[in-house]
Amino acid sequence: MQPFTTVSGPGVVLARDNIDTDQLIPARFMKRTRAEGYGDQLLYDLRFDEDGDPVEGFPLNQMSERPVLMLAGRNFGCGSSREAAVYALVDHGIRVVVADSFADIFRGNAGKNGLLTIALGAAERGRLAKFLEPRPGENAPAEVFVDLDAQEISAEGLGTIAFDIDKGLKRRLLLGLDDLSETLEDEPTIAAFEERYFAAAPWVVPRGA
Amino acid sequence: MSQSILDKIWSAHEILSRDGSSLVFVDRHLLHEGSHHAFAKIGEAGRKVRHPELTFGVADHYAPSSELRANAASATMIERLSVNTARHGIESFGLGDARRGIVHVAMPEQGLSLPGTIIVCGDSHTATHGAFGAFAFGIGASEVAHVLATQALWQKKPPLMKITVTGGLPFGTTAKDLALHIIATIGTGGATGHAVEYAGEAIAALSMEGRMTLCNMTIEMGARSGIVPPDETTFAWLKGRPMAPKGAAFEAAVESWKALRSDDGAAYAREVVIDAGEVAPMVTWGTSPEQVAPVTGEVPSVDPDALDYMGLSAGEALSTINIDRGFIGSCTNGRYSDLLAAARVLKGRRLAVPLLVSPGSSDVARQAEETGIAEIFREAGAEWGESGCSLCVGMNGDQVRPGERCASTSNRNFRGRQGPGARTHLMSPAMVAAAAVSGHIVDVRAIDLADLPEPVSAPDVHLEA
Numbered sequence: 114m115q116p117f118t119t120v121s122g123p124g125v126v127l128a129r130d131n132i133d134t135d136q137l138i139p140a141r142f143m144k145r146t147r148a149e150g151y152g153d154q155l156l157y158d159l160r161f162d163e164d165g166d167p168v169e170g171f172p173l174n175q176m177s178e179r180p181v182l183m184l185a186g187r188n189f190g191c192g193s194s195r196e197a198a199v200y201a202l203v204d205h206g207i208r209v210v211v212a213d214s215f216a217d218i219f220r221g222n223a224g225k226n227g228l229l230t231i232a233l234g235a236a237e238r239g240r241l242a243k244f245l246e247p248r249p250g251e252n253a254p255a256e257v258f259v260d261l262d263a264q265e266i267s268a269e270g271l272g273t274i275a276f277d278i279d280k281g282l283k284r285r286l287l288l289g290l291d292d293l294s295e296t297l298e299d300e301p302t303i304a305a306f307e308e309r310y311f312a313a314a315p316w317v318v319p320r321g322a
Numbered sequence: 323m324s325q326s327i328l329d330k331i332w333s334a335h336e337i338l339s340r341d342g343s344s345l346v347f348v349d350r351h352l353l354h355e356g357s358h359h360a361f362a363k364i365g366e367a368g369r370k371v372r373h374p375e376l377t378f379g380v381a382d383h384y385a386p387s388s389e390l391r392a393n394a395a396s397a398t399m400i401e402r403l404s405v406n407t408a409r410h411g412i413e414s415f416g417l418g419d420a421r422r423g424i425v426h427v428a429m430p431e432q433g434l435s436l437p438g439t440i441i442v443c444g445d446s447h448t449a450t451h452g453a454f455g456a457f458a459f460g461i462g463a464s465e466v467a468h469v470l471a472t473q474a475l476w477q478k479k480p481p482l483m484k485i486t487v488t489g490g491l492p493f494g495t496t497a498k499d500l501a502l503h504i505i506a507t508i509g510t511g512g513a514t515g516h517a518v519e520y521a522g523e524a525i526a527a528l529s530m531e532g533r534m535t536l537c538n539m540t541i542e543m544g545a546r547s548g549i550v551p552p553d554e555t556t557f558a559w560l561k562g563r564p565m566a567p568k569g570a571a572f573e574a575a576v577e578s579w580k581a582l583r584s585d586d587g588a589a590y591a592r593e594v595v596i597d598a599g600e601v602a603p604m605v606t607w608g609t610s611p612e613q614v615a616p617v618t619g620e621v622p623s624v625d626p627d628a629l630d631y632m633g634l635s636a637g638e639a640l641s642t643i644n645i646d647r648g649f650i651g652s653c654t655n656g657r658y659s660d661l662l663a664a665a666r667v668l669k670g671r672r673l674a675v676p677l678l679v680s681p682g683s684s685d686v687a688r689q690a691e692e693t694g695i696a697e698i699f700r701e702a703g704a705e706w707g708e709s710g711c712s713l714c715v716g717m718n719g720d721q722v723r724p725g726e727r728c729a730s731t732s733n734r735n736f737r738g739r740q741g742p743g744a745r746t747h748l749m750s751p752a753m754v755a756a757a758a759v760s761g762h763i764v765d766v767r768a769i770d771l772a773d774l775p776e777p778v779s780a781p782d783v784h785l786e787a
């Protein structure tokens with residue numbers, strides 16, 4: 114996993130609630146392998162019309178540069194557990210999603226792929242949205258700086274917004290650690306547990322009891 | 323100290339804890355075609371599956387409901403599952419296996435979903451298995467790889483929310499209407515991050531199938547899981563299932579399962595009380611399950627975006643909305659009792675719009691053939707398809723066309739869920755049948771129902787491969 118320390122770049126505002134994983138990556142696209150990548154299919158049915166042409170006015174289509182941060186509303190990532198929703202965001206270049214709230218499974222998947230999810234209150238999201246709004250006359254999109262160690266989003270003209278994050282997740286993100294290799298070091302503890310467990314409840318093994 | 327059912331399951335499964343998270347043991351790991359990412363991950367690292375005998379696969383998401391709509395890309399996905407499971411010595415129900423069906427229908431039928439266990443699957447509707455008093459939840463591909471390799475998972479114990487449903491469900495309403503009513507009350511974020519324990523006489527009165535429907539929809543409240551403490555209904559349903567414990571082992575298991583109830587004084591993070599008597603047949607009008615109202619209601623004047631997508635205007639009566647097609651199936655409402663409820667409406671009537679029925683499993687299909695229900699569907703003009711996820715999700719050849727309006731027994735009315743531009747109205751099986759014979763959404767309580775025999779009970783099923 115790619116470690117997450119700091120990230121800077123443009124942000125995009127998707128002012129909607131309940132952006133579900135079917136929207137993030139429509140089910141019909143999920144036959145790809147990981148190596149083939151999912152970035153071009155991110156939010157496909159919102160970004161493109163029936164003929165495959167970009168939908169005018171859709172925020173992602175208005176960006177002159179790919180954003181690193183996405184700002185959305187309530188219940189982001191609800192629905193199907195498909196991790197491909199996270200792959201699509203990450204492959205598109207997004208490293209941070211800021212929302213009012215996230216669906217559980219999505220948030221777990223994000224943490225395992227180096228995607229930082231930040232829950233913020235309405236006032237702070239409002240400030241960030243205002244800052245990220247395209248400004249008439251200015252071509253380059255507004256850029257933000259996200260520092261995981263300091264737990265801060267900042268930019269000139271925005272000031273600083275602090276955020277919370279789970280301690281264990283922060284450590285793994287900073288180091289780019291994969292849970293699985295860590296857990297395998299606990300194998301003896303797992304084996305000892307299993308011995309006790311199967312002795313107490315042998316009926317747990319189908320056809321075993 | 324008083325313990326909740328979740329505390330009891332948790333402490334029995336906790337291997338170790340660190341940084342505020344616990345490594346918990348997984349009793350059942352269920353796989354479907356979507357698990358190819360996880361197999362690729364463990365494959366790259368040359369890792370083995372730790373407990374193939376606790377892992378089961380089934381082809382469902384990409385299974386074609388009709389030969390006519392089968393395609394090569396889906397066949398590849400199904401093939402990948404059989405290759406991956408065979409390589410690791412995992413039993414998997416492929417096309418043609420009499421035990422095959424939607425993972426959340428077929429695995430319980432086999433007796434694999436047991437009280438007090440932890441059940442995971444790379445699918446959010448794994449919450450379904452909580453109907454048996456299990457802690458069951460959906461996980462992502464990285465976690466699937468983790469469970470394959472370690473039979474364990476890092477989790478934080480979720481806060482527990484208690485939803486007590488008092489009274490009884492009125493005539494014409496079902497567990498599906500109850501679930502939608504609860505979502506209407508608390509919202510799609512109403513239980514975010516929580517496990518939900520169901521209690522109250524309306525829950526005790528539900529059949530196992532109804533409990534599965536309710537726990538299935540619990541994910542649409544934002545919850546990780548729904549749990550119904552096991553009781554006599556649960557034990558009777560499990561007895562005699564092919565992979566449930568047998569004989570003395572079953573009796574011993576039942577004894578330990580009886581302790582799976584929350585103690586008096588157990589603490590809850592939140593408590594909600596719902597009066598079942600207030601539940602009416604429900605219909606969604608928008609693009610989120612919380613955008614739902616009783617069939618007697620009208621389209622409200624909120625969320626213009628959603629109304630635009632759905633092609634509806636505020637103030638329209640729900641019961642005047644014309645539909646283009648209907649779908650009966652899915653892990654929410656593809657079980658025998660669901661088909662039976664729809665058949666009571668369809669008997670002696672003709673469809674006004676096309677209706678696709680995809681039984682939740684091959685065994686549900688077999689039962690329906692044996693009891694004559696399948697024939698009622700065909701006589702009404704419905705398409706009787708093969709079992710699978712079918713039109714619940716537009717990924718297996720079944721799709722609703724852009725702009726078409728579908729009355730559906732599935733669980734998600736998200737934009738594009740049933741196909742790009744598809745407009746989905748979620749409702750119960752009987753409501754879909756009623757809409758399909760009327761050509762528009764209609765209150766099923768106004769329709770005369772045929773008298774058909776009750777569902778066959780557990781010991782009558784025969785499910786060997």
Ligand code: SF4
Pocket residue numbers: 382383424425426445447652653654710711714715732733
């Ligand atoms: S029927 Fe629908 S919700 Fe259920 S597992 Fe299949 S795709 Fe998921």
